[in-house]
Amino acid sequence: MTDQPQGPEEQEAPKQDEAPAAASVQAPTYVERPRLVRRPDRKLIAGVCTGLGAYTGIDPVAWRIGFVVLGLTTGIGFVAYIVAWLVMPMARPDEAVPAVPHSLNAGRWVGIGAITLGALFLAHQIFGFHTSWFWGIVLIGLGVALWGRDWSGSGRPPRPPTAPIVPTDPTPKDKDKGKDDDKNKEKDEPSTPPTASTFFSPGNSPLPGMKPAETATAPITATQPITRPRPPAEKRPPSILGRLVVGACALAIGAMLLLRNLGVMHGGPKFVLAVLLAIIGAGLLLGTLWGRARWLIFPGIVIALMLTTVTAIPFNLRGGMGNQFYTPTSLATLRTTYEHSAGPMQLDLSQLHFGGHHRTINVRLGFGPLLVIVPKDVNVIARGHVQGGPIDLFGHNNAGWDVSDAVDHRVQGAEGVLRINASVTFGPLLVDTAGSKRIAQFHVNGFHGPRRNG
Amino acid sequence: MKPHRFDPVSFIFGGAFVALAVVAMVTNHRIGLHWVTWAGAGLLIAAGLAMVFGSRNRLRDGDR
Numbered sequence: 001m002t003d004q005p006q007g008p009e010e011q012e013a014p015k016q017d018e019a020p021a022a023a024s025v026q027a028p029t030y031v032e033r034p035r036l037v038r039r040p041d042r043k044l045i046a047g048v049c050t051g052l053g054a055y056t057g058i059d060p061v062a063w064r065i066g067f068v069v070l071g072l073t074t075g076i077g078f079v080a081y082i083v084a085w086l087v088m089p090m091a092r093p094d095e096a097v098p099a100v101p102h103s104l105n106a107g108r109w110v111g112i113g114a115i116t117l118g119a120l121f122l123a124h125q126i127f128g129f130h131t132s133w134f135w136g137i138v139l140i141g142l143g144v145a146l147w148g149r150d151w152s153g154s155g156r157p158p159r160p161p162t163a164p165i166v167p168t169d170p171t172p173k174d175k176d177k178g179k180d181d182d183k184n185k186e187k188d189e190p191s192t193p194p195t196a197s198t199f200f201s202p203g204n205s206p207l208p209g210m211k212p213a214e215t216a217t218a219p220i221t222a223t224q225p226i227t228r229p230r231p232p233a234e235k236r237p238p239s240i241l242g243r244l245v246v247g248a249c250a251l252a253i254g255a256m257l258l259l260r261n262l263g264v265m266h267g268g269p270k271f272v273l274a275v276l277l278a279i280i281g282a283g284l285l286l287g288t289l290w291g292r293a294r295w296l297i298f299p300g301i302v303i304a305l306m307l308t309t310v311t312a313i314p315f316n317l318r319g320g321m322g323n324q325f326y327t328p329t330s331l332a333t334l335r336t337t338y339e340h341s342a343g344p345m346q347l348d349l350s351q352l353h354f355g356g357h358h359r360t361i362n363v364r365l366g367f368g369p370l371l372v373i374v375p376k377d378v379n380v381i382a383r384g385h386v387q388g389g390p391i392d393l394f395g396h397n398n399a400g401w402d403v404s405d406a407v408d409h410r411v412q413g414a415e416g417v418l419r420i421n422a423s424v425t426f427g428p429l430l431v432d433t434a435g436s437k438r439i440a441q442f443h444v445n446g447f448h449g450p451r452r453n454g
Numbered sequence: 455m456k457p458h459r460f461d462p463v464s465f466i467f468g469g470a471f472v473a474l475a476v477v478a479m480v481t482n483h484r485i486g487l488h489w490v491t492w493a494g495a496g497l498l499i500a501a502g503l504a505m506v507f508g509s510r511n512r513l514r515d516g517d518r
Contacts, residue, residue: 112506118498241455270478278475284468291455297467304474311478312490 037091241291245283273307342367350434354416363422372431380409385423462504
């Protein structure tokens with residue numbers, strides 16, 4: 001910065017007797033370029049986003065969203081914020097700074113963000129595009145753009161003046177006209193000329209502890225860009241569409257509960273969620289032309305996510321909750337299906353004698369650890385699926401999201417064949433022979449089923 | 455309810471919600487996470503375009 005703001009003495013308006021001299025010489029009109037500084041006013045943490053917003057003319061909220069998103073997705077946002085914190089100096093108390101913009105068009109920014117996320121998902125699906133490349137390119141582009149702005153000095157929207165502004169030379173005719181105008185104006189308005197501080201946010205000192213008049217006191221000519229205050233938005237009367245939709249949802253839930261109690265309807269949570277989502281969607285479609293209830297989008301998104309989760313993930317919600325232990329002692333008591341909703345589940349088949357028979361069983365658990373103990377003297381064909389968690393079939397282990405595995409475990413002198421189809425929505429799954437160390441370890445790791453020795 | 459100009463954002467989300475509800479009610483097949491990602495990407499882009507063009511129209515009309 002070459003031109004720092006002058007002292008109060010130098011910022012005073014030119015006196016009346018100096019005006020003729022100024023008229024003969026074209027006084028240079030300049031606007032000081034503001035420094036990139038952190039701002040103590042309206043700051044949340046260190047004033048980085050407020051300073052960036054004032055410097056770039058972009059609402060600080062957009063900067064904050066950007067830092068948070070970058071921080072949560074890649075961690076770069078947090079590092080960049082700390083670096084900016086260290087690099088950007090704090091604004092001086094006597095430094096003239098531009099007003100912080102607060103004209104964020106939320107719809108536009110949210111739209112741009114949604115398009116970006118959607119494009120990322122698509123790129124990941126189609127090309128296996130890694131997101132770190134994207135963020136790298138974005139950061140480089142942002143840096144180049146800011147660098148280019150510093151060199152070109154253009155591309156910025158008109159901002160309030162930041163330095164004393166020398167009045168331009170009015171022509172004699174204009175001067176006379178101005179005098180007449182002033183005379184007329186004095187009748188209606190106070191004679192205080194508008195100053196640069198007028199353009200800071202109303203009721204907001206640019207910096208704490210600093211009076212607005214200290215920032216700049218020079219009169220502003222008509223050639224300066226003037227930001228007109230935004231007129232208050234006309235308040236729309238509330239639409240009844242939202243209440244209609246909520247009422248319809250309540251009616252639908254009540255009717256479905258009634259029909260379920262009467263035994264007429266057997267729909268599960270998936271059906272209920274689908275009905276609610278259909279009502280909300282119909283309300284939004286109605287709102288495209290009549291009434292307004294955009295807020296329905298948010299509960300709609302929540303219900304859509306729940307419905308998608310219920311539809312996409314094979315939840316097992318059948319069976320009871322809590323600890324569940326099965327220990328069949330003969331093939332006659334061996335069921336084909338064992339289900340449990342939530343809680344530790346153990347199926348101990350070690351006491352069975354197959355005697356050359358073949359059996360197939362299905363074991364399903366919603367949430368919790370599942371342990372299947374098989375006899376030592378049977379061949380076992382085990383298939384397992386875990387939506388989220390670790391899976392271990394006779395020492396063949398895997399872990400992650402939507403994991404499937406199959407193991408053909410054969411022993412010499414087998415008495416029979418046992419086929420096991422085991423699935424757990426969320427939780428660990430272990431299928432192993434009685435007496436294995438892995439079963440003991442499974443118990444140590446938090447499975448609280450009945451322990452077996454040997 | 456007063457009539458107003460076409461609202462693309464409500465249209466996009468309303469259509470998507472109704473479509474998802476119908477698919478969930480009609481079919482008993484599980485929707486693979488693969489398709490959920492595709493649908494999510496499409497919905498995000500459509501909603502984003504609707505918001506961008508909607509805000510552009512507002513700016514053009516002087517409603518900031």
